[in-house]
Amino acid sequence: METQLSVDFIYKRTNSDKDMNRPPPTTNNNQNNTQQSTFKVMLLGDSGVGKTCLLVRFKDDTFLSGSFIATVGIDFRNKTILINDKQVKLQIYDTAGQERFRSVTHSYYRDANALLLLYDVTSITSFNNVRVWLSDIHEYAHSDVIVMLIANKVDKTTERVVTREMGEKLASEYDVTHMETSAKTGLNVEFCFKAIAQALLQQFDSTLSNGESPSKTLSNLVHLNDQSHKPTLCCSFS
Ligand SMILES: Nc1nc2c(ncn2[C@@H]2O[C@H](COP(=O)(O)OP(=O)(O)OP(=O)(O)O)[C@@H](O)[C@H]2O)c(=O)[nH]1
Numbered sequence: 001m002e003t004q005l006s007v008d009f010i011y012k013r014t015n016s017d018k019d020m021n022r023p024p025p026t027t028n029n030n031q032n033n034t035q036q037s038t039f040k041v042m043l044l045g046d047s048g049v050g051k052t053c054l055l056v057r058f059k060d061d062t063f064l065s066g067s068f069i070a071t072v073g074i075d076f077r078n079k080t081i082l083i084n085d086k087q088v089k090l091q092i093y094d095t096a097g098q099e100r101f102r103s104v105t106h107s108y109y110r111d112a113n114a115l116l117l118l119y120d121v122t123s124i125t126s127f128n129n130v131r132v133w134l135s136d137i138h139e140y141a142h143s144d145v146i147v148m149l150i151a152n153k154v155d156k157t158t159e160r161v162v163t164r165e166m167g168e169k170l171a172s173e174y175d176v177t178h179m180e181t182s183a184k185t186g187l188n189v190e191f192c193f194k195a196i197a198q199a200l201l202q203q204f205d206s207t208l209s210n211g212e213s214p215s216k217t218l219s220n221l222v223h224l225n226d227q228s229h230k231p232t233l234c235c236s237f238s
């Protein structure tokens with residue numbers, strides 16, 4: 001991992017930190033005098049659903065196979081991508097799904113601009129727990145946070161127990177966008193992060209606003225991608 005925050009450091013955040021307003025996303029000029037916007041994205045979901053693998057696939061385009069090492073506390077990684085000729089730096093927080101870290105990770109929700117909530121399509125428990133995660137998000141995150149529900153491990157077709165329809169129904173119940181991914185094959189992984197970045201840019205850059213809500217933009221992008229039946233697209237990304 002590029003950066004690992006120790007559990008000690010994480011515990012230093014107090015309850016009063018949680019009540020502070022979220023710092024606005026920053027926009028700086030980099031060395032090439034190009035504008036760069038920075039956003040915080042958090043990965044959430046039960047232990048073992050594939051959060052760390054999704055992040056490693058996006059950052060390094062590799063898959064962490066072999067024995068499963070659960071994340072302790074929170075890690076984070078940065079990745080800068082280009083969206084419509086604009087540089088977008090994503091600070092991606094990879095949280096521990098284990099219950100014992102829950103109160104630690106709650107204190108980070110308020111700083112997040114977007115949340116990727118994962119479940120594992122081979123685990124009905126991780127799918128059922130999505131409701132618990134969404135209720136935590138409602139309680140601890142900003143009301144304008146962009147949420148995407150991600151059905152991971154779709155490469156495991158024979159072990160699959162959560163259908164696409166079940167995922168889509170749950171997502172529409174909570175009015176969030178739904179996407180199927182595989183950190184193993186890379187299906188839709190880059191697309192998810194790019195779609196989130198596009199929605200965030202639109203939310204915070206009024207010049208890009210076309211009168212559509214960022215959540216609507218996200219759902220339109222995903223819908224377009226689904227229609228193409230391709231793992232990646234998209235005409236609107238550089
Ligand atoms: N087949 C398949 N296996 C996956 C996929 N994503 C993750 N895995 C496997 O699932 C296990 C758990 O993955 P992690 O990414 O470590 O899970 P996590 O959500 O980060 O778990 P915590 O850190 O405990 O919260 C590992 O053994 C991975 O190899 C996927 O898309 N397909």
Ligand SMILES: [Mg+2]
Binds near residue numbers: 051
């Ligand atoms: Mg992990």
